[in-house]
Amino acid sequence: MFNEIKKSIEWGHDTLTLETGKIARQADSTVIATYGETMVMAAVVFAKESKPGQDFFPLTVNYQEKYYAAGKIPGGFFKREARPTEKETLTSRLIDRPIRPLFVEGFKHEVQVTCTVLSHDLENDPDIVAMIAASAALTLSGAPFLGPIGGARVGFVNGSYVLNPSVEDMGGIKDNNEQRLDLVIAGTKDAVMMVESEAYELSEKEMLGAVKFGHEQMVPVIEMIIDLAKSAAKVPFNFEYTTNSDLYKKVKKEGNKPLSDAFKISDKKERQTAISEAIEKVKASLSDEDLESDELPELIKKVESEIVRNNILKNGKRIDGRDLSTVRPIACETRLLPRTHGSSLFTRGETQGLVVTTLGAGDDEQIIDALDKEGRVNFMLHYNFPPYSVGECGRMMGPGRREIGHGKLAWRALQAVLPTAEDFPYTIRVVSEITESNGSSSMATVCGSSLSMMDAGVPLKAPVAGIAMGLILEGDEFAVLTDILGDEDHLGDMDFKVAGTEAGITSLQMDIKVAGITSEIMEKALGQAKDARLHILSEMSKSLSKTSDFSKYAPRIESLNVPSDKIREVIGSGGKVIREIVELSGAKVDINDDGLVRLASQNLESIEKAKQMIKEIVEDPEVGKIYKGKIVKLMDFGAFVNFYGKRDGLVHVSQIANERINHPKDVLKEGQEVSVKLIGLDDRGKSKLSMKIVDQETGEEIPKPAKED
Numbered sequence: 001m002f003n004e005i006k007k008s009i010e011w012g013h014d015t016l017t018l019e020t021g022k023i024a025r026q027a028d029s030t031v032i033a034t035y036g037e038t039m040v041m042a043a044v045v046f047a048k049e050s051k052p053g054q055d056f057f058p059l060t061v062n063y064q065e066k067y068y069a070a071g072k073i074p075g076g077f078f079k080r081e082a083r084p085t086e087k088e089t090l091t092s093r094l095i096d097r098p099i100r101p102l103f104v105e106g107f108k109h110e111v112q113v114t115c116t117v118l119s120h121d122l123e124n125d126p127d128i129v130a131m132i133a134a135s136a137a138l139t140l141s142g143a144p145f146l147g148p149i150g151g152a153r154v155g156f157v158n159g160s161y162v163l164n165p166s167v168e169d170m171g172g173i174k175d176n177n178e179q180r181l182d183l184v185i186a187g188t189k190d191a192v193m194m195v196e197s198e199a200y201e202l203s204e205k206e207m208l209g210a211v212k213f214g215h216e217q218m219v220p221v222i223e224m225i226i227d228l229a230k231s232a233a234k235v236p237f238n239f240e241y242t243t244n245s246d247l248y249k250k251v252k253k254e255g256n257k258p259l260s261d262a263f264k265i266s267d268k269k270e271r272q273t274a275i276s277e278a279i280e281k282v283k284a285s286l287s288d289e290d291l292e293s294d295e296l297p298e299l300i301k302k303v304e305s306e307i308v309r310n311n312i313l314k315n316g317k318r319i320d321g322r323d324l325s326t327v328r329p330i331a332c333e334t335r336l337l338p339r340t341h342g343s344s345l346f347t348r349g350e351t352q353g354l355v356v357t358t359l360g361a362g363d364d365e366q367i368i369d370a371l372d373k374e375g376r377v378n379f380m381l382h383y384n385f386p387p388y389s390v391g392e393c394g395r396m397m398g399p400g401r402r403e404i405g406h407g408k409l410a411w412r413a414l415q416a417v418l419p420t421a422e423d424f425p426y427t428i429r430v431v432s433e434i435t436e437s438n439g440s441s442s443m444a445t446v447c448g449s450s451l452s453m454m455d456a457g458v459p460l461k462a463p464v465a466g467i468a469m470g471l472i473l474e475g476d477e478f479a480v481l482t483d484i485l486g487d488e489d490h491l492g493d494m495d496f497k498v499a500g501t502e503a504g505i506t507s508l509q510m511d512i513k514v515a516g517i518t519s520e521i522m523e524k525a526l527g528q529a530k531d532a533r534l535h536i537l538s539e540m541s542k543s544l545s546k547t548s549d550f551s552k553y554a555p556r557i558e559s560l561n562v563p564s565d566k567i568r569e570v571i572g573s574g575g576k577v578i579r580e581i582v583e584l585s586g587a588k589v590d591i592n593d594d595g596l597v598r599l600a601s602q603n604l605e606s607i608e609k610a611k612q613m614i615k616e617i618v619e620d621p622e623v624g625k626i627y628k629g630k631i632v633k634l635m636d637f638g639a640f641v642n643f644y645g646k647r648d649g650l651v652h653v654s655q656i657a658n659e660r661i662n663h664p665k666d667v668l669k670e671g672q673e674v675s676v677k678l679i680g681l682d683d684r685g686k687s688k689l690s691m692k693i694v695d696q697e698t699g700e701e702i703p704k705p706a707k708e709d
Contacts (some may be wrong), residue, residue: 005232009224011035012163012217014124018136018224020232029141029234033133035164037121037458039069042133044141046238047110055297058110059100063091064132065371069120075369077093087370089404091127095134097195098151098186099307101513107242111143122372123166128153131186136225140493142234146515148225149186149193150218154210156181156202167372183207183508185214189222190524193512198412200502204526212519244295247286251299254622255282260307266320268350268438268486269391275304305491309452309472312479319487320349325482327467327532328439332447332543334455341554342456344543346448347485348536350438355448357456359554360427361600362590378420381430383407383445389437390486406442407432410466411500413446417461424459425557425598438486439466446499446507447536451543457550464506469525473514479665480525482532496522498529502537555588555600558607562595566618570597577617585610616645621687623678626694626701629671639664641689643676649687652675658692675699 014036024030027043066086067074074081084092095115097569103111115130131151139148155165157178162169170182183197185591192215199207258278265271279300283291290296311317314602316324337343342357366374383406387394399407410432418428430452443466450463470484471494482490489495493514499507510522524531562570570591571578582589587601587610598615599607621644622626629643638652651674653664661667668674675696676689695702 003591005228007224007228009220011220014164016132016221016224016230018133020136020140020228028143029137031136031140031228032118033129033136034119035129036124037119038117038124038126038129039119040115040117040126040130040133042113042130044114044134044137044143044424045112046141046143046237050108051110053294054108055294056114057100057103057108059096059113060111061092061096061099061113061115061134063095063115063117063127064087065117065120065126065301067371069117069126070122070371072371085370086404086408086470089401090408093401093405094127094184094186094194094196097511098131098149099134099138099145099147101193101515102146102149102188102240104146104241106243107144107239109143109239113138117371117677118605120371121680124164125153125167125170125372128164128184132221132225136228139225139229140233142237144237145499147188148222148229149188149220151184151186152214152218152221154181154183154185154214154217155179156199156206156210161210163213163217168359175492179329181207181210183210183214185211185218187215187218188515189219191512191515191517192510192590193515195508195510197508198415198665199500199505199507200208200416201501201506203504204523204530207505207508208519208523208526209427211522230252238357244293247290247293247295248299248302250286250290251282251296252303253304254285255300256280256307257282258282259304260311263304263307263311263319263487264321271319271487287613299492308487308491309474309681312472312481313474313477316479318481319485324479325528325531326483328537329429330536330539332540334451334543335471339553341551342452342454342458344448344451346444346451346540347446348439348444349485350436351441351444352434352436353441353444353448354433354435355445355452356431356433357449357458358429358431359456359458359551360429361555361557361588362425362427362598363588364427364429374545378421378427379411379415380428381407381411381414381428381432381445381449383410383432383434383442385434385437385441389434389441406445409442409497409507409509410445410449411498413466414449414464416506417450417464417501419459419461422559425559426458426555428453428456428458439484439489440495440497442466443468443497451540454544455591456554462501462503463537463540463544464499464501465540466497466507467529467532467536469496469498469529469532470494471517471521473517473521475545479523480521480528482528494525496525496529497532498526500533502534553602554605555602556607557598557600558611559599560611560614561617562591562597562614564595567591567593567595569617570614581610581613585613589614613645616647621647621678626675626677626699628699629674629676629689631670631674634664634668634670635664639668641674641676643678643687643689647687649678650687651689651691655688655690655692657677677701 003021008017017034032041066372117126119551128151135148138145155162180200186194193310230314262274331347333345341359430449434441446466470481470488470492472479473493495511497509586606587599590598599610628639632642633640675694679690680688
């Protein structure tokens with residue numbers, strides 16, 4: 001009934017297995033990849049015809065995590081998987097980026113790749129397994145895919161690279177002083193296609209070594225997919241792509257001069273207007289038959305690409321007149337918004353980000369309910385890209401894949417320099433509003449976020465800057481571009497983003513539109529990016545020196561530790577005690593399982609009051625110390641006084657006053673506030689108090705009279 005085909009290799013610390021022919025047989029191809037006990041199924045379907053007038057490649061990658069894979073039931077009211085999580089969105093992008101450039105030129109048939117996590121052993125991250133499964137499924141499907149690709153995760157521990165470190169190792173990277181890198185790499189047998197990483201100030205040499213190591217380690221996986229394809233691949237889809245050479249010649253003849261002139265204009269809006277006018281001039285020269293050609297938009301783009309690329313390679317001149325390594329003018333400002341905790345405006349050429357930092361308490365942390373972990377996150381970075389930033393009208397919706405991806409890239413760049421929760425017990429939320437865009441807005445977000453957080457008083461270990469690099473590659477000839485424009489990104493071959501401090505790299509992201517790049521190109525790009533990063537950090541430092549202290553509108557947070565056996569007493573039955581502390585003090589109170597208590601309020605008096613109430617619960621009163629108290633009961637032999645939290649003590653009748661009194665009620669009454677000194681404990685551990693040695697007006701101890709000689 002089934003024609004099962006299976007291949008396995010020993011890879012890293014586990015066995016990697018690919019199998020096909022048993023499940024989801026109506027898809028064009030389905031492959032189940034297993035690594036350890038993590039299993040991901042990738043199903044591929046592609047349309048056998050393209051839609052009329054289709055002018056882009058409609059590839060969709062959907063990575064989905066099923067909670068049953070880890071033996072969990074989803075949280076929430078509906079108890080089922082709903083909209084994609086951040087991890088699912090990021091992994092979908094991770095798989096899309098290296099496979100998209102490998103479909104043959106001109107192929108515009110709809111392709112859908114669905115990766116479903118079926119089992120998760122909580123040790124091996126499903127993202128790499130999903131990427132390998134998707135690559136294998138595409139290779140078997142018969143679609144015109146120039147793969148396969150492989151993928152790998154690389155760690156860096158004590159100067160050595162590690163293949164596919166565990167989820168536990170990478171999940172705690174910030175708390176693991178030994179682990180300094182979480183890098184995902186994908187590529188073909190000959191070249192690297194994609195890199196995504198977060199790092200702890202690695203040098204350019206160390207980062208390049210990680211990329212080389214990862215590429216070497218993925219080669220056996222690619223060879224296994226090829227071996228599987230020999231037995232299980234479908235007949236290749238019959239697809240031929242030819243361009244209308246006569247129409248191309250007409251477009252080039254009419255458009256070369258006006259488009260060349262348009263691309264010499266440095267201002268983005270003026271350039272776009274001139275390009276539009278040049279395209280209209282080209283169209284006016286064409287026949288109705290030529291205008292109806294589906295190839296026309298692509299041929300116009302081809303002429304544009306040739307103009308820009310040839311000018312860079314032959315003349316070393318870019319669209320805005322810069323040379324290959326110059327960064328556009330930079331302007332930095334901080335403390336723009338009066339009521340926010342921290343704000344900055346970072347402008348680089350025609351790219352601008354308004355970045356705002358908000359500080360919160362423990363209950364502002366983001367709750368994570370993921371497939372492999374549950375917990376809280378105290379640093380959030382959210383990126384918004386409104387349509388007005390590029391001078392366009394558009395629908396204002398929730399964050400899409402691009403917004404989530406760019407925000408996470410900036411998050412990765414900054415996490416290495418954040419203070420520990422013990423040193424800075426705040427929840428940090430950074431929001432980047434991109435107000436202009438012509439070039440890398442994600443790297444502007446990195447720079448603006450550093451400025452904004454330092455403006456808010458966050459003690460970063462060092463400021464972080466980021467830069468986007470581009471590439472023009474024609475045969476053996478290439479040019480690496482620093483601080484690329486939007487058009488250079490659109491018409492170029494690489495988007496290479498590097499962020500870091502003066503000491504080293506904290507994040508690297510690379511996407512390639514060609515069949516891969518060499519180590520020589522990557523080494524040059526890293527070196528050029530370092531020079532640009534140091535230049536930007538120098539410009540940022542001019543603004544950082546002007547920042548002021550902690551915003552008066554930010555909450556104040558203080559911490560204290562309570563013994564673990566006293567936590568229950570602080571919380572109280574059903575949270576009664578902690579609610580009372582919050583109500584009476586006005587401060588927010590958070591307590592964790594280790595006994596760490598965080599108190600937050602804009603009013604320092606509230607914090608001090610809450611702190612004192614907690615101390616009175618967990619600490620014993622000190623013998624010899626004076627306390628304020630309230631009389632709760634009068635007896636013949638003395639008065640009971642509530643003097644330290646819920647603690648009561650006895651003021652014996654002989655300790656009420658220096659003179660003899662018949663009954664305590666003669667001089668005292670219930671509810672009266674008094675000052676008492678703890679003079680000792682009786683044999684049952686009960687507190688013994690004295691009033692007569694304390695001045696009831698000042699609350700100070702009455703000095704003993706000097707002894708006569």
